[in-house]
Amino acid sequence: DAGVIQSPRHEVTEMGQEVTLRCKPISGHNSLFWYRQTMMRGLELLIYFNNNVPIDDSGMPEDRFSAKMPNASFSTLKIQPSEPRDSAVYFCASRVGTGNSPLHFGNGTRLTVT
Amino acid sequence: GESVGLHLPTLSVQEGDNSIINCAYSNSASDYFIWYKQESGKGPQFIIDIRSNMDKRQGQRVTVLLNKTVKHLSLQIAATQPGDSAVYFCAENMGLTGGGNKLTFGTGTQLKVEL
Secondary structure, three states: OOOOOOEOOOOEEOOOOOEEEEOOOOOOOEEEEEEEEEEOOEEEEEEEEEOOEEEEEOOOOOOEEEEEEEEEOOOEEEEEOOOOHOOOOEEEEEOOOOOOOOOOOOOEEEEEEO | OOOOOOOOOEEEEOOOOOOOEEOOOOEEEEEEEEEEEEEOOOOOOEEEEOOOOEEEEOOOOEEEEEEOOOOOEEEEEOOOOOOEEEEEEEEEEEEOOOOOOOOOOOOEEEEEEEE
């Protein structure tokens, strides 16, 4: 089992540029989550998909953020335009079902916006 | 001005001692709880979980205790080893208005194991 795979591991970009983060969930998992981790706010849920459908995007900071899940094995989180305050580690996680089962996390993408 | 980050509580223990990490959760309706371990540069790693109809669950060297009366969760690590040094998060599973569930994480505790 390869686990949740995220790319890139590190991204450095200039303010105003578009950033796309990618995630491949564990095969067979039908729920996918995007979290953001910062020193200021800890781990925050951004958006949650179930069976490729967004269920809750109330954590998405603003319209500059968007997420898609075109199929069961791939999701993207896009920031356009990026700002320095978006600098954080972004984690993708997946799990089986919608209830009492643990999330399995990828190793994250560390984003730095200068 | 200088930004102020979260101040993680730190627990320092001697190698071989038992560790107890505590967590207060917020929602009395939460029905499932998980402990995660996060090492530097890695994503949170699942350790152990417990459902709300239980008050204790044991794993390998770890035990989770749940006290629903006071909304308190604890993680006990027996015979703590240097490899246990990490940040530990508790998470509670809460229902969403539109259906489904989401995990909400606590701020974490830094465990330092001293040789």
